[in-house]
Amino acid sequence: MPWYRIEEQDVQLPDGRVVEGYPRMDLRDYSIVVALTAGGDLLVERLYKHGVGREVFDLVAGLIEDGEAPMDAARRELREEAGFDSSNWTTLGSFVINSNYGCGRMHAFLAKQCQRVAEPSSHDLEETEIILMPLDEALDGLRAGRFELLSAAAALALAHANLTA
Amino acid sequence: MPWYRIEEQDVQLPDGRVVEGYPRMDLRDYSIVVALTAGGDLLVERLYKHGVGREVFDLVAGLIEDGEAPMDAARRELREEAGFDSSNWTTLGSFVINSNYGCGRMHAFLAKQCQRVAEPSSHDLEETEIILMPLDEALDGLRAGRFELLSAAAALALAHANLTA
Numbered sequence A, B: 001m002p003w004y005r006i007e008e009q010d011v012q013l014p015d016g017r018v019v020e021g022y023p024r025m026d027l028r029d030y031s032i033v034v035a036l037t038a039g040g041d042l043l044v045e046r047l048y049k050h051g052v053g054r055e056v057f058d059l060v061a062g063l064i065e066d067g068e069a070p071m072d073a074a075r076r077e078l079r080e081e082a083g084f085d086s087s088n089w090t091t092l093g094s095f096v097i098n099s100n101y102g103c104g105r106m107h108a109f110l111a112k113q114c115q116r117v118a119e120p121s122s123h124d125l126e127e128t129e130i131i132l133m134p135l136d137e138a139l140d141g142l143r144a145g146r147f148e149l150l151s152a153a154a155a156l157a158l159a160h161a162n163l164t165a
Helices: A070-082 A135-143 A150-163 B070-082 B135-143 B150-163
Strands: A004-012 A018-027 A030-037 A041-049 A054-058 A060-063 A088-098 A102-116 A129-134 B004-012 B018-027 B030-037 B041-049 B054-058 B060-063 B088-098 B102-116 B129-134
Touching (some): A041 A070, A060 A070, A088 B088, A088 B150, A135 B150, A150 B135, A150 B150, B030 B070, B041 B070, B060 B070, B070 B088, B088 B150, B102 B150
Parallel strands (some): A018 A102, A030 A102
Antiparallel strands (some): A030 A041, B030 B041
């Protein structure tokens, strides 16, 4: 699949009305990982993101390859971007990114007991700094608006909701 | 601003490399409201969303009009969509929707002590059912994946993180 595909469609609503030329945006699905070490640190990335236009905090995340399962993509990205692995995975959900136009899905995972197993090997364009941030500090940062990407903020808040159930 | 605008740009990375034809997607910003009544119920909407292709749970939300402040849009939507109002507002943050392409911003708010003040007057295309759902039930639903829109799931999880600080 290409990076994105946009199509204007005539859409029939449940009540029978038709809306003409309504956009449908297909973007590639991605996985994102709230990765915690045994010591309770969160793997945070600091890197330039063009959607924001400057360096931001992000989590381990990446596009899902054709035919790849979302959790496999999450685990692959955790190894590639951070050199970490985990055998303790929880699904946090699969979410449609734009309620009107689609824009793909975000698949969120919580990986506990993450351990360093290799050097990062990512070939992403961005230069990425990996930070081990105490989870409480990250949650305070979330509440203070320091995670500005919807994907990262959502995944971190969903993990918190899961951990406090 | 139109509903969306897509432009391919040549992007210079912080290290000097240039990526040609990188997409920039401008979508209109929206506000979303985690609206709680004095009794601890959450205002949940059930409606058809074309991005998913069927009825889903959503929260009060809507596009911000030109020149409108995000919180004013949130309050207007709360009145229009649900007929509720509040004088107790907390900002949950402003988030870039797509880390690579932009896709606009989501502005999230928590409105406590919401009260019914009028009949809903929304002229949205969707037929909307308003549900008063106990917050704990909504959070259980969030954890079980029953909020499938990233916007609604993120806002609800962010409100939970705020309320449990």
